[in-house]
Every structure is written in structure tokens, then in C-alpha cells.
Amino acid sequence: MIDRPHHDPDQPAYLGALLRSLPQVSPPHDAFALVAARARRRRMRRRAWYIALPLAAAASLALVVMLVQRPPTAGTATGSIASAPSHPTGHSIDREARIAALQVRSQRLEAWLRQLRAGSVMTTGQDLATQVQLRDQLAAIDVQLGQSDDASQRESLWRQRVERLRSLATLQLAQGALADTSTSAHGHGHAANTWID
Amino acid sequence: MNSPSSFAKPLPEGTIERLKRGDMHAFEQVYRTFETPVYTLALRLTGQPDAAAEVLQDTLLKAFERAHQFRGDSPFWGWLRQMAVNEALMRLRRDKRHASEGYEDVYCDESSALPWQRMDVALVERALQQLPDATRAVLWLYHVEGYTHVEIADQFGRSVSYSKSQLARGTRRLRALLEPAAETSP
Numbered sequence: 119m120i121d122r123p124h125h126d127p128d129q130p131a132y133l134g135a136l137l138r139s140l141p142q143v144s145p146p147h148d149a150f151a152l153v154a155a156r157a158r159r160r161r162m163r164r165r166a167w168y169i170a171l172p173l174a175a176a177a178s179l180a181l182v183v184m185l186v187q188r189p190p191t192a193g194t195a196t197g198s199i200a201s202a203p204s205h206p207t208g209h210s211i212d213r214e215a216r217i218a219a220l221q222v223r224s225q226r227l228e229a230w231l232r233q234l235r236a237g238s239v240m241t242t243g244q245d246l247a248t249q250v251q252l253r254d255q256l257a258a259i260d261v262q263l264g265q266s267d268d269a270s271q272r273e274s275l276w277r278q279r280v281e282r283l284r285s286l287a288t289l290q291l292a293q294g295a296l297a298d299t300s301t302s303a304h305g306h307g308h309a310a311n312t313w314i315d
Numbered sequence: 316m317n318s319p320s321s322f323a324k325p326l327p328e329g330t331i332e333r334l335k336r337g338d339m340h341a342f343e344q345v346y347r348t349f350e351t352p353v354y355t356l357a358l359r360l361t362g363q364p365d366a367a368a369e370v371l372q373d374t375l376l377k378a379f380e381r382a383h384q385f386r387g388d389s390p391f392w393g394w395l396r397q398m399a400v401n402e403a404l405m406r407l408r409r410d411k412r413h414a415s416e417g418y419e420d421v422y423c424d425e426s427s428a429l430p431w432q433r434m435d436v437a438l439v440e441r442a443l444q445q446l447p448d449a450t451r452a453v454l455w456l457y458h459v460e461g462y463t464h465v466e467i468a469d470q471f472g473r474s475v476s477y478s479k480s481q482l483a484r485g486t487r488r489l490r491a492l493l494e495p496a497a498e499t500s501p
Contacts, residue, residue: 133486134458136493140439142321145354145371146364150346153372154339157379161337 166243174250181257213269220276227283234290245289252289256282320460321352322392331391334382342379349375349392353399359455360403361410362444370406374399400456404470407448442492446485453481454489 259279266272326348333341350371357370378395385394443451449471456462456470457478467478 133454133489136439137443137455137458140359141436142351143355143358144351145368147368149368149372150343150350153346153376154342156372156376157339157342160376160380 163243166247170243170246170250174246174253177250177254177257181253184257184261213273217269217273217276220273220280223280224276224283227280227287231283231287231290234287248289249286252282252286256286320392320396321355322349322396323390324348324352324392326391331382331385331387334379335385337379342375345378345395346375349395352392353395356396356399356455356460357403357406359443359459360400360452361406362448362451363410366406366410367403370399370402374402377402396460400460400470404452407452439493442489445492446488450481450485450488453478454485457482 256279259275259282263272263275263279266275327344330341330344334345353374354367354371357367357374358364361367361370374395377398381398385391443454446454453467453471456467457464462470464475464478464482468475471477
């Protein structure tokens, strides 16, 4: 309820008293349930991060350890990535050509992924978990490639490797596109502390 | 400022600590305690019921998520009010200018007011609504929330003279808008 101040508009206190006497306004509807749901969702997302980040770190560490412990094998990729095509060893030339093509594709995909990672964006816990899973699978494939002398098996492994890299690239591209959409939607065009008249 | 801020409300003991631990009951307690002052401030600053409702939600959500940053060297309500002011001003910057919407749809707790007093509320609110966003916000922060010109200038990322000139301009315009009513009121 308004508590009318003395009518003397020339007094500086008049206006202040008038404004302070305006009633409090209740929100038109109770939004607590909505806010609580948003708070819970965000908390779950943060928890996913807390779980996914150590997992990613552990997977990377395991990969490094595996690579350090495993002596390089001629004719296969080193863990970090596909080496140059290996020499044919008397098996079918066609198969060796296919393997060489897969190795080149693998190298290109890795180079592309490195570029994507350079401009990396925030990711959701679920996407990060998928990334970790894919990288684990890549590490396992690299180990098998290092141990396999069978050309048919190697071809299959290289094919799997290219597929995993493609999935990783698709995932990363989708995240980049989402981040771009989000940035433009929130319109970060102005400095946070600058008032625009 | 003589009258205490509408934000100056006590919370049951231990509420802040529980809020910092992510307790949803403590969050609800805080929400219920401050929803009206936050909404009122947001409505006065933005002039838009929808924007004010969003500011209310975003402010309380941030308070919940950042409760661990509250050090306790000033009252919790002051910390929360600052967050509400930031959110409302950010909203104003983002929206720049919005279509005018009357206050008629807004529910005011004035059931016990006399008829001429109710008319006064509507009149003052309409006059406020006619001011430019920045002017209205400066006027409200200065007169009602007790901010100094230095604090207002800081909030707006502008100079102290900007705050003073907005206040002078707002005072003149509001006075002009209200004067005819002041002359005819009982």
C-alpha cells in the first residue's frame, strides 16, 4: 500500500519517499519447481564432468604407458598414428594397397582431429564419455595392430581405426556447431560491463 | 537511505551453510524468502513482468550455484541483491528496448489501500514506465536501494556524472509526469 509522502515535489526527498512507498510486487506464478529442476539438471551435468574428466585423464595415461612400453613394430602404425604405408610382405598386393589407403585416410583424419581440437569447445559429460570410449577403442586397436602379422586382420583393424576416427570427428564437429549456435543465440556482442544507450 | 531495503530479511540459522552444501530445502527457503524483493527490483528496473520473472529465476539459480562463493563478510541479502541488480541490468543491455507493456496485469499487494491510494500506485508506476530504461534504473537504485552514484556508475560501466545526469533527468521527468496529479489529489 502506498504511504503518501507530503506533496512538495520540489523537495528532493519527495520523489525518493514516493518511490519507496510503492508496494512490493509478487511474481505472477510460483516458479520454484522450475528453478529447482534447472538446478538439479545443472548439478547432474557438473557431476558428469567430474566423472568424465578423470576417466579421460586415466585413458590418456594408459595410452601413453602402452605406447611407451610397446617397442615399435615394423609395418604397423605407432600408437599416435599411422605411420607411412608398410612394405608388402609377399601377401596380396591388393590387400596391401587397401591397407595403405586406410593408413592414409587414418592419418588425414587424425590431422583433421588435431585441428578441431585446437579450437576445442566445452562439451557435455555424455559427449565426453563417448569420446573417452572411442579413444579407448582406438588404443586397443593400436595395440592389436602392433601385435598382428596377419594382413587380413590388419586390414580389418585399420578399417575399424578409420571408423572410430570418423565417429570422433563427427562428434567434435557436432559440438562445434552447437557451440556456435549457442554463442550466437546468447549474443555476446557487447562488453559485459558497458551500458549501451 | 532511511528505510531498510526490502531485501533485508533474516534467514533461519544454518540455511546458508545448507545452501552451500546444495541442500534443496535450504534453496527453497531462500527462494521463498527473497522471491518478492527480487521480482519487485527486477520489475522496477526492467519494466517488464516477463523479463522480471526470468531475472528472478536466473538470480536465484545463480545464488544456489554460487553459494559457496559467499564469504559471509556482508549480509547474504546484500550479496543476493547485487546479483539481482546485475541480472536485471544485463537483461536490459541485452534487450536494449522492449515494447511497452502496462502494469495493469501485475499483481500488487495493495488490497488494503484506499481508492485514491490505489490510483496513486498506478499513476506512479505508469510514470516510471514512461522513463527510459537506464533513467528508471538509476532512479530506482539511487532512491529505493540506496546505491551511491559511484556504485551506480560502476554497475553501468559509466562515469559518476552519467549517474548524476540520469538521476537529474529522471527526477525532472518524473516530477513533470506526477505534478498534475499532485495538484488534484486530496
